[in-house]
Amino acid sequence: MSATNWKQYFDKKAETHGASVQTSDYFNEESFFRQRDNTLRWLGAVSGKTVLDAGCGVGAFSEPLVRGNVVTGVDFSEKSLAYAAKRGLRTSSADLTALPFADGHFDVVLCIGVIQLIPNYKPVLRELARVTKPRGTLLVQTLNRGSVQRKLLGLVEKTKKFDTMYAMKDMARDFAELGLTDIAFLNQYHPFKFTTSGRSAGIVPHLLSTSFAIKGCKR
Numbered sequence: 001m002s003a004t005n006w007k008q009y010f011d012k013k014a015e016t017h018g019a020s021v022q023t024s025d026y027f028n029e030e031s032f033f034r035q036r037d038n039t040l041r042w043l044g045a046v047s048g049k050t051v052l053d054a055g056c057g058v059g060a061f062s063e064p065l066v067r068g069n070v071v072t073g074v075d076f077s078e079k080s081l082a083y084a085a086k087r088g089l090r091t092s093s094a095d096l097t098a099l100p101f102a103d104g105h106f107d108v109v110l111c112i113g114v115i116q117l118i119p120n121y122k123p124v125l126r127e128l129a130r131v132t133k134p135r136g137t138l139l140v141q142t143l144n145r146g147s148v149q150r151k152l153l154g155l156v157e158k159t160k161k162f163d164t165m166y167a168m169k170d171m172a173r174d175f176a177e178l179g180l181t182d183i184a185f186l187n188q189y190h191p192f193k194f195t196t197s198g199r200s201a202g203i204v205p206h207l208l209s210t211s212f213a214i215k216g217c218k219r
């Protein structure tokens with residue numbers, strides 16, 4: 001789908017599902033909260049920081065960070081952003097390919113479940129890295145292209161809504177090219193509850209995890 005169609009898609013979702021995480025296309029609340037809590041735990045304590053939630057939707061992912069930090073949410077779905085504002089995020093309507101912030105503005109930049117919607121993701125990744133402060137953290141979460149489960153699902157799925165998936169090793173290379181160091185992965189194995197984490201794209205996470213988060217520290 002084109003960016004315009006995704007904007008309309010998520011605006012329509014917000015009209016139907018309101019502040020619920022269903023607006024952001026999560027399978028159900030349980031899988032959303034599990035993923036959010038695992039990811040924020042892995043990110044580590046964040047306090048007194050400037051945080052960007054890029055593609056924040058209704059703001060439910062970064063809501064726990066609102067207390068004690070200044071959290072800004074950016075999205076092109078203005079109807080979703082209205083709910084993010086109610087959750088305490090400062091909101092800004094923009095496309096992630098052109099973020100309206102100065103270089104190095106944020107201590108922590110999160111981009112959760114967004115780049116699978118964007119076939120040409122490199123300009124977005126560049127923008128995310130640009131607005132991350134030196135020694136700040138960039139964390140991106142997305143679908144794992146290596147996943148055997150997703151490949152099997154792809155054989156029977158009629159709609160090809162999320163065409164774009166990512167290989168962990170490619171994303172690690174992109175992060176390194178953008179000046180991010182101390183790269184690490186968190187892997188999730190939907191519908192199972194456990195996660196694994198590590199510094200490299202090992203064979204088990206590569207083949208069996210359904211999604212991964214990658215984080216790095218800006219030089």
Ligand SMILES: C[S@@+](CC[C@H](N)C(=O)[O-])C[C@H]1O[C@@H](n2cnc3c(N)ncnc32)[C@H](O)[C@@H]1O
Nearest residue numbers: 010024055056057061075076077095096112113
């Ligand atoms: C699957 S939802 C995830 C929302 C949120 N990150 C979460 O995990 O709850 C993807 C969000 O990205 C937004 N989005 C997609 N492409 C975008 C772009 N190019 N610029 C701004 N927002 C975008 C959509 O409007 C939608 O709200």
